[in-house]
Amino acid sequence: MGWLEQLEQQAAARLPDYVHDYFRCGAGTETTLREDLAAWARPRLRPRVLRDVSRISTATTVLGTPVDTPVLAAPTAQQVAAHPGGEAETAKGAAAVGSLVGVSTNTGVRFADIAAGGAPWWYQVYVMRDRGLTAELVRRASAAGAGALLLTVDLPVVGRREGVADPTSWADESRANRRANFHGIDLTALPADATATAPDIGPDTIGWLRELSGLPVLVKGVLRGDDARRCVAAGAAGVVVSTHGGRQLDRSVPAARALPEVAAALAEERGPDGAPAETYVDSGLRRGEDVLVALALGARAVFVGRPVLWGLATGGSGGVADVLGRLTAELAGAMALTGAPTCAEIGPDLLFDPGT
Numbered sequence: 643m644g645w646l647e648q649l650e651q652q653a654a655a656r657l658p659d660y661v662h663d664y665f666r667c668g669a670g671t672e673t674t675l676r677e678d679l680a681a682w683a684r685p686r687l688r689p690r691v692l693r694d695v696s697r698i699s700t701a702t703t704v705l706g707t708p709v710d711t712p713v714l715a716a717p718t719a720q721q722v723a724a725h726p727g728g729e730a731e732t733a734k735g736a737a738a739v740g741s742l743v744g745v746s747t748n749t750g751v752r753f754a755d756i757a758a759g760g761a762p763w764w765y766q767v768y769v770m771r772d773r774g775l776t777a778e779l780v781r782r783a784s785a786a787g788a789g790a791l792l793l794t795v796d797l798p799v800v801g802r803r804e805g806v807a808d809p810t811s812w813a814d815e816s817r818a819n820r821r822a823n824f825h826g827i828d829l830t831a832l833p834a835d836a837t838a839t840a841p842d843i844g845p846d847t848i849g850w851l852r853e854l855s856g857l858p859v860l861v862k863g864v865l866r867g868d869d870a871r872r873c874v875a876a877g878a879a880g881v882v883v884s885t886h887g888g889r890q891l892d893r894s895v896p897a898a899r900a901l902p903e904v905a906a907a908l909a910e911e912r913g914p915d916g917a918p919a920e921t922y923v924d925s926g927l928r929r930g931e932d933v934l935v936a937l938a939l940g941a942r943a944v945f946v947g948r949p950v951l952w953g954l955a956t957g958g959s960g961g962v963a964d965v966l967g968r969l970t971a972e973l974a975g976a977m978a979l980t981g982a983p984t985c986a987e988i989g990p991d992l993l994f995d996p997g998t
């Protein structure tokens with residue numbers, strides 16, 4: 643068993659079963675959950691030799707923000723169920739290794755406390771049925787220092803997660819989370835479905851969010867080149883290729899296999915500020931070699947979801963730093979062995995079989 647699988651076991655031993663189930667689960671028969679993991683391990687590498695790899699740098703920039711690693715923390719809901727500090731701890735852990743944090747709409751922590759963690763952070767937006775509430779949260783996140791918005795578009799309805807309790811049905815933690823979730827905004831005055839995701843959003847949402855926040859928007863949950871182009875044409879700075887960690891449409895194409903099409907579609911595109919559009923990816927990345935493959939297939943950086951939750955549950959900010967740091971160290975090792983001392987030198991020529 644690998645270190646990450648061991649860490650998950652330790653996390654599972656600490657967490658109530660219903661929380662671990664919620665974090666771990668995929669949708670339906672979990673085919674996509676399994677295939678996402680397997681797909682990263684499929685491509686074979688063509689290492690370059692006789693290159694100077696005495697100095698390896700994993701540093702890069704993401705939407706212009708410098709980071710020391712292309713391994714970023716994905717936005718995941720209910721982090722306070724993993725650790726009472728939630729995203730504030732995650733941000734502290736990410737800061738320790740020079741990474742960046744995605745903060746879920748469903749965070750239970752105040753933006754100011756997340757910002758105090760010291761890592762750059764991007765706010766993940768679910769456009770809710772109540773657009774006013776959505777706008778208010780986006781304004782607050784932007785005022786608190788979010789550097790970009792991650793507009794998640796693969797959840798017009800929640801995927802069918804069989805036998806897993808919805809967090810809104812959790813007992814005491816759930817009620818506490820829910821009160822904190824929306825930053826002191828009194829939800830009791832709103833209709834019961836006010837916080838459900840809006841099933842009717844279109845590309846105009848991208849411009850609406852840009853105007854509202856003044857922030858760049860990345861669209862998260864894109865698996866097709868044509869959709870990626872539509873997003874950028876509507877004002878997105880780029881996209882995140884994602885199956886939502888196999889939690890939404892079961893039987894969807896694994897992220898690793900969708901990535902080349904999306905990266906190719908955006909290769910010549912520019913965002914609204916004239917900078918090249920950026921492609922990111924998540925879902926099933928578990929090893930440094932997976933990250934190398936993702937960058938070789940055209941990703942600027944990657945997000946990891948569950949590994950960060952296991953680190954958070956077992957060791958708070960230190961656990962998060964360990965997970966992100968270890969994946970980064972594994973990446974650095976793979977960079978040395980493939981003769982690619984910087985992220986910019988990780989290209990498609992490193993792949994033996996880029997089409998698989």
Ligand SMILES: Cc1cc2nc3c(=O)[nH]c(=O)nc-3n(C[C@H](O)[C@H](O)[C@H](O)COP(=O)(O)O)c2cc1C
Nearest residue numbers: 665716717718719746794886887925926946947948
């Ligand atoms: C427990 C859990 C909660 C999540 N909550 C959100 C969320 O609130 N918003 C969102 O955009 N994505 C959410 N995601 C998806 C992650 O951002 C990311 O796409 C996914 O976890 C990546 O796959 P990985 O866990 O295999 O690394 C969630 C994922 C998990 C596992």
Ligand SMILES: CC(C)CC(=O)C(=O)O
Nearest residue numbers: 718719748797800886889
């Ligand atoms: C259903 C959402 C509220 C959280 C989420 O994105 C997830 O559980 O995958």
